Amino acid sequence: MSIDPVLARIDETLPEATERLLALLRIPSISTDPAYKAECDRAADWIVEDLKDLGFDASKRPTPGHPMVVAHSGGEGPHLLFYGHYDVQPVDPLELWDRDPFDPELQDTAAGKVIRGRGSSDDKGQLMTFIEACRAWKEVNGSLPRNLTIFLEGEEESGSPSLIPFMKENAEELKADLALICDTGLFESKTPAIVTMLRGLLGEEITIKAANKDLHSGMFGGAAINPIRVLAKIIASLHDENGHITVPGFYDGVPELPDEVRAQWQNLAFDHAKFLGDVGLSVPAGEHDRTPLEMIWSRPTCDVNGIWGGYTGDGFKTVLPSEAHAKISFRLVGSQDPHVIRENFRNHIRTMVPFDCEVSFHGHGASPAGQMEISDPAFEKAREALTEEWETPAAYVGCGGSIPIAGYFKSVLGMDAMLIGFGKDDDQIHSPNEKYDLESFHKGIRSWARVLDKLTAE
Known part of the structure; x- marks a missing residue:
């Protein structure tokens, strides 16, 4: 099967995909504020209906907090699980927004078109890249990618109190060969990346x-x-x-860095002088025998x-x-x-x-660190897919912060996670005037279609 017709369909239907994202962004699913409990329910319902329309066996699952969304495509082959979250951060201070945070729109900027609104990058825009890839796949091939589970939570922005109990209670249903997480970004807003190291x-x-x-x-x-x-x-x-x-x-x-990962990091040509200069500093202050990228990602x-x-x-x-x-x-x-x-x-x-x-x-x-096993052939297949889409060599990178869900997949379900995202450094997540570049949304959809093609090929 050629992936080209799926990519062409994604290009043709980008306006409709963008409208669907805008519709989801209009739902103020702020998980940390009890006043928005009904809106979190409404966002879960919206996604369930969208997934059902695509042919997924989808349902909203109750928890003591906000509901989970679980959907399955069925079929044989490697079992992949995609994770995202539909809840968003509060919008305070409201007066710093240029427009209503939950009245999103497509805007023209000096850097190109952006989707402006709360949750556009974190994480509704990111999770919809995957769903829209599945939509185009279904429209071209007549069926969804095989043996796929979609698992979305509504409490990520409020500490995920229901997540581990739900995962333990539904371990047999959720356990897969590999988890896919779309809640990260491009390296320096231009290089596609797979996060393989997360600090505890x-x-x-x-x-x-x-x-x-x-x-x-x-x-x-x-x-x-x-x-x-x-x-x-x-x-x-x-x-x-x-x-x-x-x-x-x-x-x-x-551990010491594997040689191949060290070489990839060197090829990124990280400008630590600019990195520190942007916050008024100039001299790396960590371990003197380590590069700045090592300090941030692997030390x-x-x-x-x-x-x-x-x-x-x-x-x-x-x-x-x-x-x-x-x-x-x-x-x-x-x-x-x-x-x-x-x-x-x-x-x-x-x-x-x-x-x-x-x-x-x-x-x-x-919480311990997370380190993915990149010897799994799936990682190199995904890296190849990202390289083909972005026409820039994709890299295995680290993450200086902590993304607990990746560790939970390992400790609770015993599986590795592949973290791929398309956010940019200036997306202003958690801040006023959050945005997601239309290019990130468009090429994110195309990227997931390519990754699914590589990972589900017989």
Whole structure:
């Protein structure tokens, strides 16, 4: 079967596909605000009816929160599962929007046509690229791609509280050979990419307590221990002069980059000077023996996210505080165990707490990194498909942030995920005036058609 007729159909019907996306964008499915519960239901219903019209066996599944949408095409062959989310972020501050966030439109800009509206890029526009690829496939071939499951949630923007229980309860139905996720973007807004590394996240809050009350620095200064000084020494000890993290055992499970991935990253010609310059910086501050891309995508980190204690109001108050606090996060890679790192970190801190002080800890989540097995031939097939569509060599890339759903597919359902997206750096997701380039929507549909063709070929 040639993919060309499907691609031609996608080109011919782009106006109709765009209108369908605009219709979905008009539904204010804000998951975190209870006032929009009915709208989240309405968005799920809209998608279910659209999938049914395409021939999917689709249904809305209740959860304690917002419903899931599950659809199956049936048939034999490799079982692929596509994941997306139909909920969106709140629109505040509304006054910074140039138009009603839920009155989307196709706009002409200096950079080309864009689809403007809340959810256009994150994630309604992205999930509709896949559905529209299936539509064109059905219209040309008379049937849907075989053995395909579509799984959409309505709580991604509010922490996905129903997701893991639902996945566990429906594991047999959802388990597939490979998950496909469309919630990422192009590298530097131009290079097609498959995310194969996701950093995990560990959060810790430290409190150092000394005296039983705040003290006058003139009466007690010098004689009484200052918990801020203790905390400052602890924080300073977490990195050495080369930027390496000093927590014992921290680098256990940190892998080196495969040579082929390192070569792809070098070919991306990442401009770290511009990357830092755009935020008023100039010198990479991490591990001195690593490139900036490695620091962002494949190396672990330790960062202080907040620190407080004593008097922080206007003016000046000569006080020795009784307590000092800090919030510290770790981005994790490879097979680093967040629970082992937490215990090693706490033990490291305990050894540095002097007499007359005590330390307490409060954990803020502990999720491992995700690393996809790119030796699976499906990954190279998908990379080839993306390269053919964008006429730019597609790359395996990392992601500095965390995308929990990819890890859940691995830990709950035992399958890898392939993260492919078409967002751009300036899409303003989660911000006013969110947009999705019409090119991203159009070529995203074509890309998924090509990927499906490669992955379902006999």
